[in-house]
Amino acid sequence: MTEVKQLVKGLADQHGRTMESLLPILQGIVHQEQHISEDAMVEVARELNISAAQVYGTATFYSFLHTKPLGKYVIRVCKTITCMMHGKNQIIKELETVLKINLGETTHDGKFTLLETNCLGQCHKGPAMLINDEPYTELTPEKVREVIMNYKKKEISAN
Numbered sequence: 001m002t003e004v005k006q007l008v009k010g011l012a013d014q015h016g017r018t019m020e021s022l023l024p025i026l027q028g029i030v031h032q033e034q035h036i037s038e039d040a041m042v043e044v045a046r047e048l049n050i051s052a053a054q055v056y057g058t059a060t061f062y063s064f065l066h067t068k069p070l071g072k073y074v075i076r077v078c079k080t081i082t083c084m085m086h087g088k089n090q091i092i093k094e095l096e097t098v099l100k101i102n103l104g105e106t107t108h109d110g111k112f113t114l115l116e117t118n119c120l121g122q123c124h125k126g127p128a129m130l131i132n133d134e135p136y137t138e139l140t141p142e143k144v145r146e147v148i149m150n151y152k153k154k155e156i157s158a159n
Helices: 003-015 019-033 039-047 052-061 079-087 086-099 143-156
Strands: 074-079 111-118 129-130 135-138
Touching: 003 052, 019 039, 019 052, 039 052, 052 074, 074 086, 074 135, 079 086, 086 143, 129 143, 135 143
Parallel strands: 074 111
Antiparallel strands: 074 129, 129 135
């Protein structure tokens, strides 16, 4: 049994094989693999006895599900009007400069992916971003540089 088949079977055993199980299974795949591959979508369709199109539609609908590999650190910048009014565009420009990538891209070393996302629930402290599960609020370009440099230092010390 392939690794993907094993993962999907285990998640289906845990969450069930009904349509209501689709989202938790896809979330489990992303948690384990960082993205949902085509092979994984086909396996989910087989396990749940639904069409691959249904799986793909769900996998591409939700912003926290990904069908392509992302970096080790996924940076999500809030794109609400509140964060925009508080300087979100400056934050994105600073992240693009520091990381040397554009919005929607991953750094060449595979460490950082830069995305926009809907509300992070931090409107009162905007602009805000989330790096994996860690929120950062009341951002300024200087604070963004400091946060990214800390992540880069963490990577250097881990190697």
